[in-house]
Amino acid sequence: MSILRRFILHSDLNNFYASVECRLNPRLAKNAVIVVGDVEKRHGVVLAKNYIAKSCGVKTGDTVIEAENKCRDIAILSKVPARLWLYQRVSKIVKSIYLKYTDNVESFGIDEAWLDVSANAKSYAEAMELAEMIRQEVKETLGLTVSIGVSYNKIFAKLGSDLKKPDAITMITRGNFRERVWPLPANALLYVGHATEKRLTKMNIKTIGDLATTDVKTLQRVFGIMGTRLWEFANGLDNSPVQRWGDKDETKSIGNSVTCPKDLTNMDDVNTVIYTLAECVAMRLKREAMYCKEIQITIKNNRLESYERQCKLPYPTDTSKDIAESAIKLFVASNGLAEPVRALGIRLKDFSTDMQLSLLSDHTSITKQETLDKTIDKIRDKYGCYAIGRGNTLLDAELGDINPQAELHIIHPQYYRF
Numbered sequence: 001m002s003i004l005r006r007f008i009l010h011s012d013l014n015n016f017y018a019s020v021e022c023r024l025n026p027r028l029a030k031n032a033v034i035v036v037g038d039v040e041k042r043h044g045v046v047l048a049k050n051y052i053a054k055s056c057g058v059k060t061g062d063t064v065i066e067a068e069n070k071c072r073d074i075a076i077l078s079k080v081p082a083r084l085w086l087y088q089r090v091s092k093i094v095k096s097i098y099l100k101y102t103d104n105v106e107s108f109g110i111d112e113a114w115l116d117v118s119a120n121a122k123s124y125a126e127a128m129e130l131a132e133m134i135r136q137e138v139k140e141t142l143g144l145t146v147s148i149g150v151s152y153n154k155i156f157a158k159l160g161s162d163l164k165k166p167d168a169i170t171m172i173t174r175g176n177f178r179e180r181v182w183p184l185p186a187n188a189l190l191y192v193g194h195a196t197e198k199r200l201t202k203m204n205i206k207t208i209g210d211l212a213t214t215d216v217k218t219l220q221r222v223f224g225i226m227g228t229r230l231w232e233f234a235n236g237l238d239n240s241p242v243q244r245w246g247d248k249d250e251t252k253s254i255g256n257s258v259t260c261p262k263d264l265t266n267m268d269d270v271n272t273v274i275y276t277l278a279e280c281v282a283m284r285l286k287r288e289a290m291y292c293k294e295i296q297i298t299i300k301n302n303r304l305e306s307y308e309r310q311c312k313l314p315y316p317t318d319t320s321k322d323i324a325e326s327a328i329k330l331f332v333a334s335n336g337l338a339e340p341v342r343a344l345g346i347r348l349k350d351f352s353t354d355m356q357l358s359l360l361s362d363h364t365s366i367t368k369q370e371t372l373d374k375t376i377d378k379i380r381d382k383y384g385c386y387a388i389g390r391g392n393t394l395l396d397a398e399l400g401d402i403n404p405q406a407e408l409h410i411i412h413p414q415y416y417r418f
């Protein structure tokens, strides 16, 4: 495959959960609609909203009470409990539409996917035509709208799908990316996380264009290899392939690991790393709308010997707290600190689509934890998964500014390993 003539689409279902609910119950559509994790609980948080709710100021991650306050006097607010099994089913139908156009369909969560259409498109005009056909087919088949970015790499295709929505197609080419992409804030770039953004701001790098025109050596000095990648992304130098459908379709496990810049010799540092990893895998699990029933940790010591331990979880979960606590238990039980720890990994396995069993356990505290996770995820969805801090470093303005252990918090994203 020539990397010179690639045509990549990134398709993003608009307000996915809320759109599905409105489609199934059209009377809802004239109201402000929020899809809520657990509508019975006052702690329930907004997982998705329609444009009317958005225009009232409702944000993903808001509590139900916040959403009620924002919509009061403006619109009737309909609260719909989330039906993840349904969204998954619809997502599969949408993917089956994509697969009519190419085998190279790579899911990015439940509502987004990249498509490499190079085999069927020889020009931007043809790629745009395919995007238009896909947009129409999804709309006619399911009554749902998508935003599609058309470009020559995955990074810009994803950016394109964010630029105009709903129900729109945006083209970013080698010829126009400087006009279209460079004026955008640096954090619009996939994987520019919150911490990275702050460090960039300090270097007076505010836009993607600033990033692209900064001397790559300067970026390397500050961010290491990641600096090179960010510079490449900003300049549209991204050759990463779109995976073939099926390669990643059935997610059998979700894992992240980190090699620590210094060996870990105490539980405080271990806890920090485990919580950071747990947040990242929990976010990815939630993107797949799954719950996990099994967890595995990998410990590598300073002699580079590694071993794994795993256990079943007491109930299916998707919260970072449950995952971190189980991982810490496993770590302690395996006497993990017998030697200095060089690297740690967490892998989640044995997925299910519902958490019914957890009704037997302390549901209130789970919901509270989900609220916290969702808030963190909301920030991460916006700023990317790249640089991750534990809740307090992200949410606390004072602590968030400088994080002496920032390097510990660099998690390799799923698609771009540095």
Ligand SMILES: [Mg+2]
Binding pocket: 012, 013, 014, 015, 016, 111, 112
């Ligand atoms: Mg979407």
